[in-house]
Amino acid sequence: MTTRLTIALASGKGGTGKTTVAVNLASAAAAAGYEVCYVDCDVEEPNGHLFLNPRIRRRYPANVPVPVVDSERCTACGACGEICQYSAIVCINKNVLTFEKMCHGCGGCQLVCPVAAITEKDRETGVVEEGEAGQIAFVHGRLNVGEAMSPPLIRAVRAAGQNKALNIIDVPPGTSCPVIAAIRGVDLVILVTEPTPFGLNDLDLALDMVKELGIPHAVVVNRSEPSNNLARNFCKEREVKLLAEIADDRRVAEAYSRGELAFWSAPGYQAVFDDLLSSIVKEARK
């Protein structure tokens, strides 16, 4: 490969098998000779490591710069509170209060302070861990317990996992800020869904999100059955490309429950994920 590719595996909801697809794809890519990195951005509940068993080589914190107010300098002008969109700094009765856990670290308050009363300190939100699992480079993040602000950690994980020829991002479920932090700037988003009314409802929301962001995308149906046309009809109606279907197969679920990869342990699945990888790479290069 000559050009770097970053592919995100996302789903509108949890439980669609997104991580199963991502780790098996990373294994297929490594087996095919790609220089590949598996990047687990599901920092609230990372579980790709359970299947890949990486050797962690490097661990470092992901911080948010939060304001520190020098009360001696502060003139209680209120400018910092007015600029903050998150009410993370407020000026009440000539006192400035900061709420660190609500601060997004934008630096706006420091910029507008007319008397340079605001400096910054780092607040740790979680850790980034880097390593490798065989031929697969591995990065994930672990959000601190009780931490609500995951985008800074997700951005740190993305930054660490972008340098291989093929970077496979495991995106958190949903359609909110953490998802946007995980998919921003990728070459292709694969929306992994299951052919159920709930699955398609959440796929609908995820589709609106990637369209709004203008990111190329396609759908992969997991646990597909020949007689179930729900997802096929949905893709036709919404004019979204259905890239592949992965059959509902008990052996895949059994491999998952043992913490194994279907690519290695379920007969026939090397070809399944090799084909899926080829389709995804072809689609991403269009």
Ligand code: SF4
């Ligand atoms: S750095 Fe930004 S988000 Fe944090 S308190 Fe200042 S203005 Fe608000």
Ligand code: SF4
């Ligand atoms: S902008 Fe600066 S001087 Fe004004 S209230 Fe905030 S910290 Fe104080």
